[in-house]
Amino acid sequence: MALLLDAVVIGVLLGCFYAAVSLGLSVSFGLLDVPHVAHPAFLVMASYAVFFLNDRFDIDPLLAGLMITPLLFLFGLVAYRLYYETFEKRGSDAGVRGIAFFFGVAFIIEVLIILQFGVDQRSVTATYIGKAWRIGDMRIPLRLLVAFAVAAGLTILLSLYLSKTFMGRAIRAVAQDQEALRLMGANPVKIKQWAFGIATAVLGIAGALLIIVAPVDPILDRAYIGRTFCVVVMAGLGSMTGTLIAAIILGVVETIVLTLFGASWAPAISFAMLLGVLAIRPQGLFGRRS
């Protein structure tokens, strides 16, 4: 019983971490329909930037994540513009070619990371890494608590931004009906570009969490393609709180299976769960039926 309780607690925390690394994708893929398979590569790139700042200047990883956010925002703006001009603008089969574009970008990022940092694993140091918080018999890793708090904060911020601000509403509008927005005099491309910038900027903090939770290597993005897309699709495209809840469900199921039934089953169970959700609710757990 103690093991089960432990598994649930760790699962919730791990789920929040999965949510943090998936939120950007929830905007770019979920809201904007951009087949952003390079999302995890952007995430790993952000982690390396955090590593650089931590290793060279001894800056706290979370602060380093915040510091690189504006740069990532600009990077996102440029990346979307490139994608739009070369693929999206050209019409119906742009989606498939867009996937090829983002795969290409992901490979380029991998190679650039290898050239700059080598192929070895990298990690950061901070006071909350490697320590645990004791509650009775239970010990909770502090780094997971940090991930939990940051993910919750990010979800609230993004949800508020998308529902309360003018630009946020415009982003939701462009996701629903691009043409209507154009008729109202707004430029959907610029709005999508801005949204893509936001989705990339969020990766500053998410990248910091990635390297806080575990060491990173240049090809770690491949391990996160499945997980992040699983969370976003299961949540229902474009729902921020849905992303958080779906990620927590994934985290809890993964940890319970891992702890009590055998670790080898964990990935299979999570993906079976995704298929189950898609079969019963094709729009995802929190998506609206279109």
Add this chain to the structure above:
Amino acid sequence: MKRRTFLGGTIAAAVVGRTSGVVAEQPPVKIGMSMAQTGGLAGGGKASQLGIDIWRDDVNAKGGLLGRKVELIVYDDKSSASETPAIYSKLLDVDKVDLLFAPYATVPTAPLMPLVKQRGLLLMGNFSFQVNSKVGHDMWFNNAPWGPADSWAAAFLDLGQKAGGKTMALLAADQEFAQNLAVTAKAVAKKLNMSVVFDQSYPPNTVEFSGILRALNAAKPDIVYVASYPPDSAGILRAVNEIGVGDNVKIFGGGMVGLQFAAVMENLGSLLNGVVNYNTWLPEPNMYFDGTKAFFDAYTPRAKEAKVDPLGYYLAPFGYASGQLVEQAIKAVGSLDQKAIAKYLHANEVKTIVGPIAFSADGERKETATLMAQFRGVKDKNVEQFRSPGKQVILFPERLKSGELVTPFEAART
């Protein structure tokens, strides 16, 4: 007299000059291989290749092999088993290499074994594990110090048993290499009359190990044998630090890949303390042989320049030793005849910078030289500390030993 000496000298110089001219015109001895330059195995592949590069430069500085320069032809196999068969076919049929070295690691090497056996070629193996056990090729030689298949687990479990351990927990990555280790560990445990109280495999890319570790602790084992891959090794040790493993654990570690690489060691720092793990070469007093120091003097600056593992203990000297093995055999038989070279390597012990190497019939080391070493007094964020002896005390094999096991594990961690 002076004039005669001068004249003689001139003639001699001209003859030598002509001879060396002839040497230069001879085609080089081509050694072909694929090596992971990208992908998951690239860290090891690059260090390994730098070791072989240094040997090539040394042997060429000494006049080459059979009076011919040595040239390495290397392709990137991207750490993938599916790449290597085509690369080796090209090496043989297009590049027409004289000798083959295997790629780094088990997975990319395995598909080559039928090819080299069918063509009757010598393959100098590079840190793979048991790839020849089913193929049975008699011209295969592994440069790794593993020795008999079960010696790895046997050394670790023997240390645990001597420390009073009666039960074992086994935690292994769901991946061929780690599973091979796990299978031998279970067989050895049975032989030692040790009960396995926890036996868990986890999938690659597992992010968080706290849950698994709690389940492992619940089984209260005396010995924890871990067969993990680099990303997981770090995750497991972090979880150990956060969750603990209980006072009953006498010895922890065994088959954790990654704890041999400088970047990982630097990252983990003091979390490594107390862990007993396998290794291949360490800067302990008994590990220096003819040329070892000179090798590391050459390796260190070149590694920095090439952004390769700055310590390079795990693979690089064995890459160099691969070269020394074929060098000695070729010089002894006086030709590049692969059958003769293989025959020589089966029959003779070769002195290398990692110690004397003798092969058994299956091409693995006759006697294991896999080290079991315990991390002691490691501090955070300092890679240079690992260059001094005493940070990884060798407990096994007896002939290379530099200290005794500190047990239980929790006591050894401080």
